[in-house]
Amino acid sequence: MAPTIAKPLLSDLVAQTGQVPLSHVRPVGDRPDLANVDTESGAGIPLIDLKKLNGPDRRRVVEAIGKACESDGFFMVTNHGIPTEVVQGMLRVAREFFHMPESERMKCYSDDPKKAIRLSTSFNVRTEKVSNWRDFLRLHCYPIESFIDQWPSNPPSFRQVVGTYSKEARALALRLLEAISESLGLERSHMVTAMGRQAQHMAVNYYPPCPQPELTYGLPGHKDPNAITLLLQDGVSGLQVQRNGRWVAVNPVPNALVINIGDQLQALSNDRYKSVLHRVIVNSESERISVPTFYCPSPDAVISPAGGLVDDGHPLAYRPFTYQEYYDEFWNMGLQSASCLDRFRPG
Numbered sequence: 001m002a003p004t005i006a007k008p009l010l011s012d013l014v015a016q017t018g019q020v021p022l023s024h025v026r027p028v029g030d031r032p033d034l035a036n037v038d039t040e041s042g043a044g045i046p047l048i049d050l051k052k053l054n055g056p057d058r059r060r061v062v063e064a065i066g067k068a069c070e071s072d073g074f075f076m077v078t079n080h081g082i083p084t085e086v087v088q089g090m091l092r093v094a095r096e097f098f099h100m101p102e103s104e105r106m107k108c109y110s111d112d113p114k115k116a117i118r119l120s121t122s123f124n125v126r127t128e129k130v131s132n133w134r135d136f137l138r139l140h141c142y143p144i145e146s147f148i149d150q151w152p153s154n155p156p157s158f159r160q161v162v163g164t165y166s167k168e169a170r171a172l173a174l175r176l177l178e179a180i181s182e183s184l185g186l187e188r189s190h191m192v193t194a195m196g197r198q199a200q201h202m203a204v205n206y207y208p209p210c211p212q213p214e215l216t217y218g219l220p221g222h223k224d225p226n227a228i229t230l231l232l233q234d235g236v237s238g239l240q241v242q243r244n245g246r247w248v249a250v251n252p253v254p255n256a257l258v259i260n261i262g263d264q265l266q267a268l269s270n271d272r273y274k275s276v277l278h279r280v281i282v283n284s285e286s287e288r289i290s291v292p293t294f295y296c297p298s299p300d301a302v303i304s305p306a307g308g309l310v311d312d313g314h315p316l317a318y319r320p321f322t323y324q325e326y327y328d329e330f331w332n333m334g335l336q337s338a339s340c341l342d343r344f345r346p347g
């Protein structure tokens with residue numbers, strides 16, 4: 001038998017062995033309990049129609065967003081303004097990218113989390129003990145002129161298609177941040193201003209089919225370190241969010257995007273809005289593609305809530321910190337269910 005050569009990317013490794021390698025097997029007690037998940041319809045996260053966000057009914061939509069941020073930390077949006085063909089193009093080029101030959105994909109590979117553009121696997125292969133069932137391409141997207149020349153040049157339409165999607169995603173993130181500011185009784189521009197010179201990162205996640213999904217995670221339970229995440233998923237289920245100690249499946253809804261509050265909005269809202277644990281499970285039948293857009297404060301932005309959100313009944317939940325400080329801490333901790341925010345509690 002030919003000797004097996006270690007493959008850096010999971011999709012190539014699994015193509016070679018057809019098994020879950022030991023590197024990806026979670027210890028007993030830290031595996032997804034797949035039988036114990038809420039999949040019933042109605043248990044899902046709120047679905048909010050953004051059609052009336054710009055019009056006389058704005059207040060009602062803003063209230064619905066505020067309520068979802070407070071109670072679930074997750075919601076889905078329809079009529080979000082990103083054209084269907086832009087969304088479909090993004091998913092198509094993502095699939096084409098991950099279906100390219102190994103040699104072509106490996107041109108983008110790096111295990112250095114500090115690189116602005118890179119293809120890698122799992123989460124942080126330099127530090128973690130057990131790997132996750134995921135390959136991912138990570139791209140910095142804003143300001144786009146600073147990064148687009150470093151993006152993959154294959155498939156040939158990649159830069160144009162992903163560039164268009166990322167601009168649309170940024171416009172939607174800004175509209176949501178305005179609505180979220182208003183829902184907290186703040187100026188419309190509050191959150192965007194508080195975040196300083198914002199950054200936008202995108203991950204293109206590729207979860208290959210997994211012969212034994214009960215042994216591993218696409219991504220284990222974690223909270224997003226950024227301010228707000230806009231998630232595009234293909235038609236395959238896998239995302240689950242935690243509610244009242246149970247995992248709830250967020251099954252794809254056609255043309256909807258999933259929005260979730262990250263740790264920075266939790267801190268900026270002085271704990272009113274929740275950054276919630278979520279995870280990805282994989283399945284034996286289908287590959288799954290998801291494209292989260294992470295909207296982030298400037299590294300030097302000082303994260304501290306508006307004065308109006310702090311009073312005797314709502315004392316300051318976290319000491320002020322810079323996003324850079326937070327992000328370094330997050331990468332050092334690695335993905336784990338403990339909240340990184342707890343390290344910034346005062347006193």
Ligand code: OGA
Pocket residue numbers: 203205219224231233238239278279280290291292
């Ligand atoms: C993430 C994430 C969810 C998904 O990348 O942080 O939570 O469905 N992704 O891929």
Ligand code: NI
Pocket residue numbers: 222223224278
């Ligand atoms: Ni996440």
